[in-house]
Amino acid sequence: MKAWTLAARPKGLPVDTDFALVEQTLPDLAEGQVRVVNRWLSVDPYMRGRMNDTKSYVPPFQLGEPMQGGAIGEVVESKADGIAVGTMVSHMAGWRDEAVLPAQHVQPLPDIKADPQAFLGQFGMPGMTAYYGLLHVAEAKPGDTVFVSAAAGAVGSTVVQIAKAKGMTVIGSAGGAEKVEWVRQLGADAVIDYKSGTPVAEALGQVAPDGIDVYFDNVGGDHLDAALAHANPGARFAICGMIDVYNDAKPTSLKYLARLIGNRVRIQGFIVSDFKDHEGFYRDMAAMLAEGKLKREETVFEGLDKTPEAFLALFSGGNKGKMLVKL
């Protein structure tokens, strides 16, 4: 099998030489194991954090070892009870073409009529992040005005659609005319183009004259500051990512932070893996899919070779919807 390893710990934005493709021989199957051939790999912004050697909520990648990440594969050999050859499974042995795994490390895809790769997106980690962040962390309610940054991304585009399906007013932010148009097609009531040159705080004030009740943060920085500037009393912010600082040691500069006092704003960081019970998520999302309320967009790179390139494109806004690698 072939796998991408971390060759060097990146400083700032990773470069090609931080990654190395290696060939390894996989062991024969032991009892309780399955052999999986990967069909789809996920690349996600949070992986940047695992490339640093610092304590975090997920352990750092080890130098010279295959990296991990979400993947969808097909079971081609099985010594595990209840997992038949041919089963499509999701698992965390991404960044490689094939893996031998204990059965408890793979999850057969839920019985929802969606393409397999959707389980790396709307029906996978990014979708859960959107769902739990919006509804559980930010406690968004029908009638709320919701602002979501990176609204054309895997998480943000799902936030937009869930919020609309639940009767909220939605303002998205995206970079460039094409993404802005797509977010509008997803149902957003207004979309800010953060590349337009207008400061985000000013642009948000124009489209949200009555303020915002919820902010779903994928970005940090000027978007977070804009949300603080226009937060209504009792606003709730769900902070799931700050792509702005992943590659960068620069501090976040907030002009409007003190407004959180007078407006009783709640800012809550969260990690999707804290939410263990997915029954409500699958039920709600399957219903939205059946009602035609879930659109999906994918940006697909073809071939294992392209995995680092796909990953790096996340940080230059290179994806519309979920960024994927197809093997």
Add this chain to the structure above:
Amino acid sequence: MKAWTLAARPKGLPVDTDFALVEQTLPDLAEGQVRVVNRWLSVDPYMRGRMNDTKSYVPPFQLGEPMQGGAIGEVVESKADGIAVGTMVSHMAGWRDEAVLPAQHVQPLPDIKADPQAFLGQFGMPGMTAYYGLLHVAEAKPGDTVFVSAAAGAVGSTVVQIAKAKGMTVIGSAGGAEKVEWVRQLGADAVIDYKSGTPVAEALGQVAPDGIDVYFDNVGGDHLDAALAHANPGARFAICGMIDVYNDAKPTSLKYLARLIGNRVRIQGFIVSDFKDHEGFYRDMAAMLAEGKLKREETVFEGLDKTPEAFLALFSGGNKGKMLVKL
């Protein structure tokens, strides 16, 4: 009567000429009114916000009008049922020596054996801010490690003592050896001297090697950043003041903001006036006082003339405990 008015809206730190002492004649009492001679005036950092002409949780002071603020006075004339001459009352007609007020705007002091001016401090707004912020907003629990900034101030010194009385480990921050020593005497397990030259984040790391569970913020800026740097998973921050930015339009620069994601930190702004039921507060605090667990310190300026001076001294760390003006 004499009263301090706002003569000009300050830019940055107020100066003497922003205030003017005026003489006014009070009207005769109407039915339901009382005449109060003030004995003690409160000056508090939040008043700075009311000097700006911006929408906030309390309306701005009007130019040329007497300013408002907490005060304790004695009823010297009464046309109100149930409020006898000689009753000591708390009310918001501060910054002046005398006032005519409707009965519903004055509260007779609760039946707790404390000096009248304590109802501007530990048994008044600053004490409630400490109590509700620590126990309700931050949900601090016995065993938690609590970090509190401005720990020698009216709010902070009460936070320290409530936290110790409830079985928490307490780290305070204060400026200068004398205040540091006083905070230690209040029971703090460790005290950082933020004027020592050591960055707050570094100093906090030294005294809190296992991190903090709660941060009570009176300051903002580098103290908030230090708290983010050392927040334990699930940490709760109660943000009650940011004295750092009251006089200043400079942005807050945070190096450690993104840590709130991995550590699921909750940052909650609050306003003490949202907490309307004070029964538990008075009961708890009276019990602590009776057990000798509440020490009090006051910094007292004498005479109405000194009110602006007392107010301005708040922003240069001129107070130990509650800043008061005695008439």
